[in-house]
Amino acid sequence: VEMDGFESNEGVILMAATTRPDVLDPALLRPGRFDRRIIVGLPDVRGRASILEVHTRKVPLEDNVDLSVVARGTPGFSGADLENLVNEAALLAARFNKERVGPNDFERAKDKVLMGAERKSVILSEEEKRTTAWHEAGHTLVAMKMPERHVDPIHKVTIIPRGQALGVTQQLPEEDRHNIDRRYAEARIAILMAGRIAEELALDGQQTTGAGNDIEVATNLARKMVCEWGMSDALGPIAYAKNESEPFLGRDIQRPKGYSEATAQQIDREVHDLVMSQYNRAKEILTTHADALERLAVALIEREALGLEEVKAAIEGRPLPPPMAAPKPAPVITSDKPVPQQEEAPAKPAAGFPVAEPST
Numbered sequence: 434v435e436m437d438g439f440e441s442n443e444g445v446i447l448m449a450a451t452t453r454p455d456v457l458d459p460a461l462l463r464p465g466r467f468d469r470r471i472i473v474g475l476p477d478v479r480g481r482a483s484i485l486e487v488h489t490r491k492v493p494l495e496d497n498v499d500l501s502v503v504a505r506g507t508p509g510f511s512g513a514d515l516e517n518l519v520n521e522a523a524l525l526a527a528r529f530n531k532e533r534v535g536p537n538d539f540e541r542a543k544d545k546v547l548m549g550a551e552r553k554s555v556i557l558s559e560e561e562k563r564t565t566a567w568h569e570a571g572h573t574l575v576a577m578k579m580p581e582r583h584v585d586p587i588h589k590v591t592i593i594p595r596g597q598a599l600g601v602t603q604q605l606p607e608e609d610r611h612n613i614d615r616r617y618a619e620a621r622i623a624i625l626m627a628g629r630i631a632e633e634l635a636l637d638g639q640q641t642t643g644a645g646n647d648i649e650v651a652t653n654l655a656r657k658m659v660c661e662w663g664m665s666d667a668l669g670p671i672a673y674a675k676n677e678s679e680p681f682l683g684r685d686i687q688r689p690k691g692y693s694e695a696t697a698q699q700i701d702r703e704v705h706d707l708v709m710s711q712y713n714r715a716k717e718i719l720t721t722h723a724d725a726l727e728r729l730a731v732a733l734i735e736r737e738a739l740g741l742e743e744v745k746a747a748i749e750g751r752p753l754p755p756p757m758a759a760p761k762p763a764p765v766i767t768s769d770k771p772v773p774q775q776e777e778a779p780a781k782p783a784a785g786f787p788v789a790e791p792s793t
């Protein structure tokens with residue numbers, strides 16, 4: 434197309450990128466100017482495999498590294514996340530004096546990108562370790578007892594402090610999730626509530642700050658269900674809030690809320706009921722399967738990190754399979770340097786939706 438200042442036969446294509454199309458002057462977007470818009474979303478599994486190929490071009494890989502497997506295991510990763518993943522994997526391999534990057538390096542790099550770096554300098558007291566183990570066991574057990582279609586499968590659960598969190602229960606969607614349904618959102622709230630409930634069960638009703646983040650995430654989710662996604666029967670499919678997820682990096686505009694005080698109270702009640710019904714659902718599961726909960730917590734205290742197979746075995750009361758490929762201590766690293774601040778970034782949720790929820 435001809436753009437002001439260019440002749441159409443000059444073969445000039447002008448492209449621009451922005452994260453804030455909402456603030457562009459409409460004059461810029463008139464036909465003949467920037468009149469084609471291409472939205473670059475997160476890559477799908479094929480896209481991720483291709484991106485990984487680009488970033489591993491100069492990285493020597495072991496023969497058994499299958500990038501399509503890595504791509505399948507990283508739903509919700511952006512191109513930058515994948516680049517970071519390759520970089521971290523290469524760093525890990527180098528730390529172990531390896532000539533090539535292997536599948537294990539990718540696996541550990543993924544944990545680091547998803548959950549933050551392990552903070553070996555943080556020593557948990559026995560009591561904290563016990564609390565964290567029960568907390569994470571609660572998340573894990575409720576996730577495992579939900580109908581499979583409504584939850585993302587457990588990928589890993591650890592009580593090794595990472596980033597801001599003392600423990601992490603990590604779920605990873607089996608495939609790209611573009612849309613979430615009501616049962617998924619409800620199950621998510623139940624899983625979030627389960628950490629606090631398990632702590633209460635194990636510590637004789639004691640309540641700790643460890644569930645703070647879970648509670649916040651669950652409340653925000655419930656509010657969105659009621660106010661944005663029309664998932665409340667009482668309030669119906671009405672948008673009661675500004676759409677916070679304006680598709681691009683958001684401004685926080687103060688708008689009048691556009692509903693009455695009575696409606697505001699009703700929203701609060703609905704949010705409360707929604708969270709409490711899932712709280713009770715989680716509590717029901719945890720008390721019914723109290724023995725499985727205890728086995729999980731004990732296994733966590735013993736091994737500090739469990740993969741899906743170990744989680745299944747602990748729940749069913751079978752002997753645990755050998756620990757998942759545990760990283761051997763680095764042979765050549767000299768001193769335990771303090772971890773640079775940058776590495777301690779809090780766990781980054783993939784897919785724009787909390788996948789790994791840290792519990793402090």
Ligand code: ZN
Nearest residue numbers: 628647791792
């Ligand atoms: Zn938690």
